[in-house]
Structures are given as C-alpha cells and as structure tokens.
Amino acid sequence: MTLLSVGASGLAAAYAAINATSHNISNVNTPGYSKQQAVQTNMPGQFSGAGFIGRGVAVETIRRAYSDQINAQVQFTQSQSAEASAQSTLMKAVDKLFAVDDIGVGAAMDQFFTSLTEASSRPADMAARGAVISSGQGLSTRLNQTVGLLDEQGRNVDLGIRATVSQINTLAQKIGRLNDAIALGQGTGQIPNDLLDQRDEMLRQLNEQVGVSTLAQSDGSLNVFLSSGIALVMGNTPAPLSISFDPADPQRQLVGVRSTSASGNGDITLSASSLSGGALAGQMKFRDINLVDAKNELGRLATAIAAQFNAVHVGGTNMYGATGTSLFTLPSPVAYPSSLNTGSGAVSVAVSTSSAIKPSDYRIDFDGTNYAITRLQDGSQTVTAGLPATVDGLTISLAGTPNPGDSFQLQPVRNAAAGLQMGFTDPKLLAFGQSNAVGDNRNALLLAQIADQTVLGGLTFAQAFGEITAKVGTVTQGLEISASINDKLSQQALADQSSVSGVNLDEEAANLIRYQQAYQASAKVIAAAQTIFQTLLDMGR
Amino acid sequence: MRIGTSFAHLSGSALMMDAQAKMYATQNELSSGKKVSSPSSDPVNVSQISTARSAIAMQASFTANQSFLEGELRHLESTLGAVGDVISNAQQQLISAGNGTFNNADRASVATNLSSLRTQLVALANTRSADGQYLFSGFSSNTTPFFQSGTSISYGGDNGTRGVIVASGLAIQSNSDGQSLFMQVPKGNGSFATSVAATNTGNGKIDTGTVVNPAALTGQNYELQFTGSSTIQVVNTSTNSVMLWQTYVPGQAITFDGLQVVVSGTPAIGDRFTIAQGQTASVFDALDQAIAALNTPVVTDADRAKVNDAVRQVSATMEQAANIALTKRSEVGGRMNMLDSAAAVGANQQFQSMTLLSRLQDVDYAEAASRFATQQTAVQAALAAYGQTAKMSLFDYLR
Numbered sequence: 001m002t003l004l005s006v007g008a009s010g011l012a013a014a015y016a017a018i019n020a021t022s023h024n025i026s027n028v029n030t031p032g033y034s035k036q037q038a039v040q041t042n043m044p045g046q047f048s049g050a051g052f053i054g055r056g057v058a059v060e061t062i063r064r065a066y067s068d069q070i071n072a073q074v075q076f077t078q079s080q081s082a083e084a085s086a087q088s089t090l091m092k093a094v095d096k097l098f099a100v101d102d103i104g105v106g107a108a109m110d111q112f113f114t115s116l117t118e119a120s121s122r123p124a125d126m127a128a129r130g131a132v133i134s135s136g137q138g139l140s141t142r143l144n145q146t147v148g149l150l151d152e153q154g155r156n157v158d159l160g161i162r163a164t165v166s167q168i169n170t171l172a173q174k175i176g177r178l179n180d181a182i183a184l185g186q187g188t189g190q191i192p193n194d195l196l197d198q199r200d201e202m203l204r205q206l207n208e209q210v211g212v213s214t215l216a217q218s219d220g221s222l223n224v225f226l227s228s229g230i231a232l233v234m235g236n237t238p239a240p241l242s243i244s245f246d247p248a249d250p251q252r253q254l255v256g257v258r259s260t261s262a263s264g265n266g267d268i269t270l271s272a273s274s275l276s277g278g279a280l281a282g283q284m285k286f287r288d289i290n291l292v293d294a295k296n297e298l299g300r301l302a303t304a305i306a307a308q309f310n311a312v313h314v315g316g317t318n319m320y321g322a323t324g325t326s327l328f329t330l331p332s333p334v335a336y337p338s339s340l341n342t343g344s345g346a347v348s349v350a351v352s353t354s355s356a357i358k359p360s361d362y363r364i365d366f367d368g369t370n371y372a373i374t375r376l377q378d379g380s381q382t383v384t385a386g387l388p389a390t391v392d393g394l395t396i397s398l399a400g401t402p403n404p405g406d407s408f409q410l411q412p413v414r415n416a417a418a419g420l421q422m423g424f425t426d427p428k429l430l431a432f433g434q435s436n437a438v439g440d441n442r443n444a445l446l447l448a449q450i451a452d453q454t455v456l457g458g459l460t461f462a463q464a465f466g467e468i469t470a471k472v473g474t475v476t477q478g479l480e481i482s483a484s485i486n487d488k489l490s491q492q493a494l495a496d497q498s499s500v501s502g503v504n505l506d507e508e509a510a511n512l513i514r515y516q517q518a519y520q521a522s523a524k525v526i527a528a529a530q531t532i533f534q535t536l537l538d539m540g541r
Numbered sequence: 542m543r544i545g546t547s548f549a550h551l552s553g554s555a556l557m558m559d560a561q562a563k564m565y566a567t568q569n570e571l572s573s574g575k576k577v578s579s580p581s582s583d584p585v586n587v588s589q590i591s592t593a594r595s596a597i598a599m600q601a602s603f604t605a606n607q608s609f610l611e612g613e614l615r616h617l618e619s620t621l622g623a624v625g626d627v628i629s630n631a632q633q634q635l636i637s638a639g640n641g642t643f644n645n646a647d648r649a650s651v652a653t654n655l656s657s658l659r660t661q662l663v664a665l666a667n668t669r670s671a672d673g674q675y676l677f678s679g680f681s682s683n684t685t686p687f688f689q690s691g692t693s694i695s696y697g698g699d700n701g702t703r704g705v706i707v708a709s710g711l712a713i714q715s716n717s718d719g720q721s722l723f724m725q726v727p728k729g730n731g732s733f734a735t736s737v738a739a740t741n742t743g744n745g746k747i748d749t750g751t752v753v754n755p756a757a758l759t760g761q762n763y764e765l766q767f768t769g770s771s772t773i774q775v776v777n778t779s780t781n782s783v784m785l786w787q788t789y790v791p792g793q794a795i796t797f798d799g800l801q802v803v804v805s806g807t808p809a810i811g812d813r814f815t816i817a818q819g820q821t822a823s824v825f826d827a828l829d830q831a832i833a834a835l836n837t838p839v840v841t842d843a844d845r846a847k848v849n850d851a852v853r854q855v856s857a858t859m860e861q862a863a864n865i866a867l868t869k870r871s872e873v874g875g876r877m878n879m880l881d882s883a884a885a886v887g888a889n890q891q892f893q894s895m896t897l898l899s900r901l902q903d904v905d906y907a908e909a910a911s912r913f914a915t916q917q918t919a920v921q922a923a924l925a926a927y928g929q930t931a932k933m934s935l936f937d938y939l940r
Contacts, residue, residue: 029547092581099579100591100902110595114602121606121705121715124674124682439674439682441703445712451599452709462595466588473580473587480581491555494548502545509935 002046002055003529009056010522013040016059017515024503025512032201034064034501036193064193065501071200074497077490079207079277084486086282088479091290093153095476097146098294098469105298106465108142109305111135113451113461120432120444129427140328140420143302147418150295157287158253164209164280165241165255171206172224172238175199179221180236186220206232211277228274230257244269247339248363248409252288255280290475292414293377296359297468299413302420304456304464306330307354309447310423316431316443324431324443331419333394333412345402347387349394349410355455356393361411364396368404553927560923564916570904571913577902586901593898600891603708607884610705613670613715614877620668620676621717621870627665628863631658631828635856638835639849645838648848652835659828663687663694666723677719679703686719687825694825696724708883713876717869725821726862728854732758734820735802737850738813743767744842745808746850749857750800750816757799763816765795767808778815806846824862831855 016038027033041060045052100106115135119128178199185192199222206212206224212232214222224233231239239257246252246269256269272288275281306328313327335347347364351357360377373382373391382391387398394412402408423429432447433440456464570576580587637643638651666687668676678686678698686698698719704712728734732755735747745767752758761779767789768774775784775797784797791805804814834851837844 092579095579095581100577100587100594106591106594107598110598113595114598117599117602117706118605118609121609121703122672122674123703125672433680435680435699435701437680437682437684437699437701439678439703439716440680440701442701445704445706448706449710462592462599463588466591466595469580469591470584470588473582473584476579476581477584491552495552498545498548499543502543502548504543505546506935507543509939513939 002053003532004526006054006056007522007525007529009043009058010525011519013038013057013059014515014519014522016062018512018519020062021508021511021515025505025508028503028505028508032197032204033503034066034193034197034200035503036062036064039063061190062193063191064197066196067497067500070493070496070500074490074493075200075204075207076211076277077486077493078204079211081483081486081490082208082279083211083277083282083285084479084483086279087286087290088282088476088483090153090157090283090286091476091479094150094290094294095472097149098472100469103142105139105142105146105301106462106469108135108139109461109465112139113448116444116448117451119430120441120448123432123441123444124438126427129430129432132430133422133425133427136327136422137425139305140302140422143298143417143420147295147298147415150291150298151418154287154291157283157291161253161255161280161283161287162243164278164283165243168206168209168232168280169238169240171202171209172233172240175202175206175222175224175233176236176238178202179233183219183221183236207278209278210275210280226270227276228270230268230270241270248407249336249411250339255284292361293359293475294472295414295417296361296377297471298417299415300357300359300456301461301464301468302417303330303351303357303413304354305461306416306420307351308450308453308455312443312446312450313431315434315446317433317435317440318431319428319438321436325429326423327430329419329421329423331415333410334415335411336409338407338409341402341406341408343403343406344400345406345408346399347408347410348397348399349412350397351393351412352390352395353393355457357413358392359413360392361409361414362391362394362396364408364410366402366404366406371398550931553923553931557920557923557927560916560920564913564920567909567913567916571906571909574904575902576904576909583901590898590901593894593901596894597891597898599709600887600894603706603887604884604891606705607707607880607887610707610713610715610880611877613705614873614880616668616670617676617715617717618870618873618877620665621722621866621873624662624665624722625863625866625870627658627662628824628859628866631655631662632856632859632863634658635831635852635859638831638852648835648839652832655828655832655835659825659832662723662828663825666719676716677722679716679718679720682716687723693829694723694823696720696823707880708887711879711883713879713883717873722862722865722869723825724823726824726827726858726865728817728820728822728827728861729857731861731864733800733816733818734854734857736815736817736854737847738815739847741808741812741846742843743807743809743812744846745804745806745812745814746846746853747814748803748805749853750802752799753796753801754799758818759798760818761798762818763797765802765804765814765816767810767812770810773804822858824858827855827858827862 017040020036020038024035039060039062040057043055043058045054098104112132112135115128115131119125119132122128178195182192182195182199185195203212203214203222203224211227212224213227214224216222217235221235222233223231223235225231232241233239241255241257244254244256246254254269270284272281272284275284306326309327313324316324318324333349333351335349337346345366358375358377360375363374363376365372365374370383370385371387371389373384373389373396374380375392382389387396389396394410396410432444434442451462452460454460459467569578577583577587577590583590634651634654638648640647643651666677667685670676674682675684675686675698678684680701680703681698682703684697686696687694688697696719700718700720702714702718703716705715706712730749730751732752733750735750737745737747747765761777763784764776764778766774766776771789773787773789773795775787775795776782777784787795789804789808791807792803794801794803800816802814802816830851834848837848839845839848
C-alpha cells in the first residue's frame with residue numbers, strides 16, 4: 001500500500017527533523033556545537049503507465065552546519081588572542097610595579113639623591129648622615145623588593161606553564177581518543193557530527209593553550225602538530241609535553257618533548273620564539289623576554305648606582321679618619337657553563353665600565369678557535385679569538401679549557417638589583433671629606449653631584465629610570481593593543497562561526513512548527529489512507 | 542546574517558562588560574585625580590613624568606639647602622660686621638692713645654679697653670653656627686679655631702672652604718677663612734711695614750710709607766741707619782748691600798726701590814729704622830703689641846717715640862684687618878646675591894616642572910567628567926538594549 005508508506009516516510013522524516021531541531025534546542029549553549037539538520041530527499045518515483053509515482057521522502061543524513069575555513073579561523077584567532085592576552089595580563093602586573101608614584105624605585109632614588117644633597121651642606125650633622133643611610137637602604141630595599149616581586153611573578157608563571165602543559169597533555173589525550181571514536185564512526189559511512197564537534201571544541205581549547213596545526217587523515221582522524229612541526233597527537237596517540245631545565249641556565253624551566261633515549265640528547269625543547277599562539281607562548285615570551293628585560297634593566301641601574309657611588313666614596317675619608325669603603329655592595333655577576341659542556345672551561349664576568357653596560361644576558365659559544373659572544377637582548381655578536389675580552393663594559397675571563405661546542409651563559413646584571421645592599425649602616429662611615437676634618441664636605445659634594453652626571457649610556461640616573469618606565473609602558477601598551485586587536489578578531493571569527501553553525505532559537509521555533517505541521521500532515525495522509533482502505537473494505541461488505 | 546542565540550547573549554554581555562570597564566577606568570581617573578596610573582597609561586610621556594618628579598624632588602633639596610645656606614651666610618655676615626665694629630673701636634682707641642697730653646695712666650686705661658676688645662674679638666673669631674660648628678675654622682669645624690697658646694693666639698683650623706649645593710652644578714661657599722681674616726693680616730701699609738728699632742735713643746720717627754712704583758718693588762728688607770748726625774745710609778738687609786747715602790732732612794721723603802718713607806724728628810747716631818716687606822701679623826698679636834706698649838711707662842723722648850711707633854704700626858695693621866673684614870663681608874654679600882638668583886631661578890624651574898607634571902599626569906576634570914557621562918550613557922544603552930533583545934523569543938508567541 002503505497003499511500004501508507006508514503007505517509008509513513010513523511011512521518012519518519014518529520015520526526016527526524018523534529019528530533020534534529022530538539023537536539024539543536026537542547027544544545028543551544030553547548031560550546032562548539034554546530035547546528036544539525038535532517039537532510040531530506042525525495043525518493044525516486046515508481047514507474048507506472050502514467051509516469052513515475054512518488055514514493056515519499058527519505059532522510060539522507062544528519063548534516064551539521066559547518067565551515068572548515070571559518071572553524072580554522074576561529075581556532076587561529078583564539079590561539080593568537082590567548083597568547084596576547086596571557087602575555088599582556090602578566091605584563092600589566094610588571095607595568096604596575098613601575099608606576100611612577102611616591103613609593104616606586106624612582107622616588108626611592110630621588111630620596112637618596114636629595115638626602116645626599118642636603119647632607120653635603122652639613123657634613124658633621126649626624127641626623128643628615130643618618131638620612132643618607134636610611135634613604136640608601138630605602139633605595140636598595142625598593143630595588144630588592146621590586147625584583148622580588150618580579151621573581152615571584154616568574155615563579156607563578158612557571159607554575160602557570162606547568163598547569164598549561166598538563167592541560168595541553170589532557171587535551172591531546174582527549175583528541176587522540178576522539179580520533180579513535182571518529183574513525184570508528186566514519187566506518188559506518190555516516191558522519192559522526194557530535195564527535196566532530198567535540199573534537200573541534202577540544203582543538204579550539206588546545207589552541208587556546210598552544211598554537212597547533214592539523215592534518216586530516218583518510219580515516220577521519222586528525223594529526224596535531226605544534227607550530228615548530230613537533231607532533232602532539234598522531235592518530236590516537238598523544239605525545240605528552242614535559243618540563244625540564246635549561247642546560248644553559250639551571251634556573252630556567254623548559255617545556256619540551258622527551259625523547260625515548262636515556263641520555264636525554266634527543267629531547268626537543270620549545271623556545272618562546274618557536275611557539276606561535278596559545279597561553280603557553282604568551283607565558284614563555286613574558287618569562288623569557290619581558291621579565292628578563294625588566295630584571296636586567298633594574299640590574300643595570302643597580303650596578304651603575306653601586307659602581308658610580310662606590311668609585312667616589314672610596315676616594316673620601318670617613319669620620320673615623322679612614323678611607324671610604326664601598327657604599328653599596330652587589331652580588332657577583334653570574335656565569336653558567338652549559339650542563340652539556342664537555343670541557344673544563346669556566347667563565348667569569350666583571351663590570352669594568354659601568355656606564356657602558358647593557359641590560360642584557362649574553363651567550364658565549366666556543367667553536368674550537370673563536371669565542372662568539374652574543375648579546376641575547378638583540379642578538380648582536382662579537383667574535384674574539386681569545387679571552388679575556390671586553391664587551392659592553394664587561395670583562396669576560398676564562399679559566400680551564402673549553403672543548404669545541406661548549407657554551408656559557410652570562411647574566412652580568414640580572415641579579416644585581418635583587419642583591420644591592422648598603423655597604424654599612426654606621427653614618428660615621430660615610431666618607432664625606434677628603435681629610436680628617438669633620439667639616440670637610442668635598443667628597444660629599446662629589447657624591448651629591450653624581451645625580452647630575454650622565455652615568456648610564458649618556459643619561460643621568462633619573463633619565464635612565466624614566467627610560468626604563470617608558471620601555472615598560474611601551475611594551476605593556478603594545479601588548480594590550482595586540483590583545484585587544486586579537487580579541488576583536490577572535491570575536492569576529494566567533495560571530496562568523498555563530499552565523500553558520502550557531503543555534504538560533506527563533507529559527508528552531510519556526511522549524512519546530514514547520515516539521516510539526518509536516519508531521520501532522522503526514523499523519524493526515526495515513527488517516528486518509530486508512531479512510532480509503534476502510535472505504536474499500538466497506539465496499540466489500 | 543544568522544545570529545546564534547547563545548553567541549548573541551555572550552556578545553551582548555561582552556559589550557556591557559566592555560562599556561562598564563571603560564566607565565570604571567574613567568571613574569578611577571576621577572577619584573585618583575591622575576590620568577596616568579602606570580607606565581602603559583602613557584608610555585610616550587611617562588619618562589617625562591618620571592624625570593619631572595625627580596627634578597621636583599631635587600629642587601626641593603636645593604631649596605632646603607638654599608635656606609640652610611641663607612642662615613649660614615646671614616650669620617657669617619653679621620659676625621663679620623661685628624668683627625669690623627670691634628676693629629674700628631680698637632682703631633679709635635689707638636687714635637686716642639696718640640694724644641700728646643696722655644699720661645701713663647691714660648695710656649694704661651686705653652690698654653685696658655683694647656684688652657677687652659681683644660677678648661671680644663677672640664669670642665667673635667670662635668663664633669659657632671646654629672649646628673655648633675665653628676664659622677672660621679674651615680673644614681675642622683668642630684675644632685676651636687682660635688686659642689691661647691703661650692703668650693699669643695694660635696689658629697687650629699684650616700683653610701677649607703665648604704660648598705653648599707643650591708642648584709644643579711652650583712655650590713656656594715658657606716664659610717669664611719679665619720686664617721686670612723685674623724691671623725695673616727699684612728703689616729704696615731699692606732706692602733711693607735716700617736718700625737723704629739728698640740735700641741734707638743733719639744726721638745726720630747718713621748711714617749707708614751707708600752709705594753710709589755709697584756713695578757720696582759723687590760720684596761726685600763731694608764734698614765735706614767743713622768751713621769752720622771745728618772746722614773742716612775739705606776742698607777738692603779736681604780742682600781747685605783748698602784743702597785745709598787742721603788743727607789738727612791727731617792720730613793724729607795726717602796725713595797728707593799719703588800717705595801718711599803718719611804723720617805722725622807731727631808734720631809741719634811746709631812739709630813735704625815727697619816722696612817720689612819710682605820710681613821703679616823695676627824690681629825690679636827697686633828693688639829697685644831699695642832697693649833704692651835701702652836702699658837710701658839714713658840720716661841724719655843725715645844720711650845715716647847717707641848710707644849707712638851707701636852701705636853702707629855698697630856693702627857696700620859688694624860686698618861688692614863678692617864679692610865679684610867669689609868672685603869670678606871662684601872664677598873659674603875655677593876654670595877647672598879648669587880644665592881638669591883639661584884633661588885629665584887630654582888623657584889621658576891620648580892614651577893615649570895610642576896606645571897609640566899600636572900599637565901602630563903593630572904586629570905582634566907572637565908574632560909574626564911564629560912567622558913564619564915558619555916560612558917555612563919553607553920553602559921545604560923547597552924543594558925537597555927540587552928534587556929530588550931534578550932527577552933524576545935518566538936516561543937513566547939506560540940501558544
């Protein structure tokens with residue numbers, strides 16, 4: 001009975017469509033969900049003498065509204081936005097530390113200079129001398145605390161990186177499992193829409209943590225790669241990321257892919273510059289570039305303060321009639337040999353011209369003949385056949401014998417601001433005179449005048465600090481702008497995605513009525529068929 | 542274009558958040574009064590803000606130093622004025638001692654007056670500033686500069702000149718050198734000093750002398766010797782050579798080697814008058830010399846001549862000392878002028894820095910308030926629009 005089956009096919013199709021609509025309505029707020037639609041097709045007609053008589057409708061498939069291109073756009077922009085927002089949020093905290101206010105490093109520096117100016121006019125006044133000591137301690141404490149807060153932030157970022165890595169690993173695992181399920185679903189000849197949506201959502205979340213690219217396989221699974229080409233998921237197998245420590249700098253936590261070899265030589269580590277997109281890139285760029293820059297800037301300032309004031313102070317005489325001692329003390333500049341070195345070489349670094357030093361770390365690579373000294377801040381390189389050598393106001397010396405391929409990391413000023421201390425706390429030890437006389441203020445005048453001198457790359461201390469705040473401000477603002485642009489782009493991509501894949505409840509309401517009516521009509525067809533059939537039966541009675 | 546319902550809600554609330562964030566940023570500016578809260582608020586100007594704050598802090602310390610220095614210089618000036626007054630009193634006493642009618646007792650009374658002036662002068666020379674440091678002891682500011690050592694006053698200070706920074710790169714001296722003021726006063730007319738030899742028996746006297754040709758001065762010492770009743774022999778005692786013989790005419794000028802002296806009275810044969818160049822004396826020793834001479838009873842004409850000569854010599858020294866005190870006082874006045882102009886320039890710079898700082902970091906309340914009003918409207922509009930659109934649904938109409 002054709003009529004019944006035509007009606008039944010209509011019922012089934014309408015039912016499937018209502019089902020799809022209900023599914024859409026249920027998932028209106030499900031992240032990553034793409035609206036689904038029952039694709040109906042009319043069944044080929046049956047030939048009769050009067051031509052082809054339609055046989056009703058069939059549901060061909062359930063299709064999700066989806067665009068590969070837009071989806072890729074969403075993942076890319078969200079990845080970029082996550083990176084920019086991670087880096088910018090972290091940098092904003094640094095920005096606050098450099099606020100130009102009454103309690104910042106700049107104000108502490110001003111106080112030290114002004115206390116010196118005032119004390120220089122009354123060298124025998126113990127209260128004025130005491131003020132110099134306390135403001136000097138204020139300056140060193142302020143620098144110590146600022147770097148302490150930067151370090152604290154660095155530790156928090158390291159924790160954040162660990163959390164990000166564990167999230168990446170979890171997502172990679174889920175994607176691997178979904179790959180499996182999708183391959184299985186794909187085997188039925190139909191497309192497992194909801195699994196695809198889930199995997200896309202996992203990929204979007206993964207992209208928020210780290211920028212990845214994908215390669216579709218014929219079985220429907222996706223292989224996932226980091227931007228440097230390292231595989232993160234192959235089929236159903238994730239390759240977990242792990243945390244290790246930088247062989248060149250034992251303080252630095254690295255993220256990498258562990259090799260299976262026991263020596264660890266095959267380990268691949270990710271650098272901030274090799275990553276693109278995702279919170280991980282933002283965190284690593286902040287930690288390895290912005291934080292290091294900030295510490296080196298303050299370290300350079302502290303190093304120059306100590307060098308300039310000490311040089312004058314040791315030329316004077318204190319109230320005990322003795323030659324002045326160091327007004328400030330600094331920790332020694334740090335030089336690490338790489339843990340992969342095979343030679344016995346040990347490098348040390350000392351500041352020789354404080355006004356010429358740069359706020360940067362350095363790397364020394366020995367190729368068997370020459371030492372290439374690279375300023376890490378900007379990559380500028382000096383090649384020398386032998387050490388000691390003087391670069392940027394630093395004297396770099398070597399003990400022992402390095403082997404070709406050995407490398408060293410220098411941090412000439414990075415820890416200076418953290419370790420800056422007053423050399424003494426006894427006000428009488430201030431060497432204000434150049435003779436034993438208590439009223440001799442010649443050296444105090446020289447100390448007070450340092451504030452006016454160009455002591456750091458052609459700038460006074462006040463100007464140099466101003467420049468540091470400008471740098472921090474420029475970087476922070478740049479990151480904020482980049483974060484805001486990326487956020488807008490990702491919002492736009494989401495809007496595009498929503499216009500293609502998003503569920504609109506009004507549309508679904510209309511569809512519900514449409515399919516409900518179709519269902520009712522098909523039911524009517526069956527009722528009509530029943531009536532016709534009954535008529536036939538009644539005729540036979 | 543289709544709109545996903547969920548996305549519409551999310552983006553609607555994102556817009557509200559955004560509008561609110563902007564409004565709260567402005568509210569923050571309004572309540573703190575600062576438009577620059579951290580370097581990123583204005584990276585272009587933050588460096589200027591920082592250096593302007595430093596300049597203001599430095600200028601405040603210069604201002605503190607200026608008022609300190611002003612106090613020191615005022616104290617120094619009034620002390621130098623008092624020193625000048627004491628010296629001028631001593632000069633008057635010395636002039637009165639030259640009175641021909643004075644007897645020994647009169648002279649002794651002048652000596653007593655001089656002695657009290659000397660005490661005052663020592664006290665002035667040992668003046669301390671407000672913070673207990675001696676004014677005239679150089680760098681050794683906690684060492685009593687002038688103290689009695691045996692029969693005379695010794696100097697325990699040094700020549701240190703203490704500078705006070707009153708402006709960037711400008712230090713003005715706050716103290717004055719006590720040694721040149723009290724201890725190294727040039728004797729005589731400032732170039733050379735004449736005296737009557739203690740062994741003279743005649744009543745011949747010599748004047749303080751004048752320099753007639755500064756270029757011809759030798760810096761050497763001479764002696765006028767009366768070899769005969771009317772012959773003066775000029776001997777250069779530095780080279781031990783006889784310069785010239787001259788017939789003695791009382792009151793006639795004797796000129797040689799760029800200098801000129803007048804001898805008058807009646808010297809006895811063998812009497813000598815000395816001319817010494819470049820000699821200095823302590824103002825206290827000079828007074829001691831006058832006191833001793835005035836306390837010595839006059840019996841003979843020669844005695845009178847010696848007392849008068851001592852008074853004349855000390856008067857000359859006191860005149861030099863008065864000049865030095867005056868010079869130093871006007872020098873202090875010059876420093877005060879310098880200080881005044883430094884203070885004026887500093888105050889002007891301070892004003893400029895503060896204006897700059899205010900322009901760079903302070904909120905323009907009118908602008909910020911109107912911005913706040915605009916943002917408030919935007920938030921209200923966003924809330925109203927969301928409220929209207931969010932509650933629209935086709936389901937409401939399907940009954």
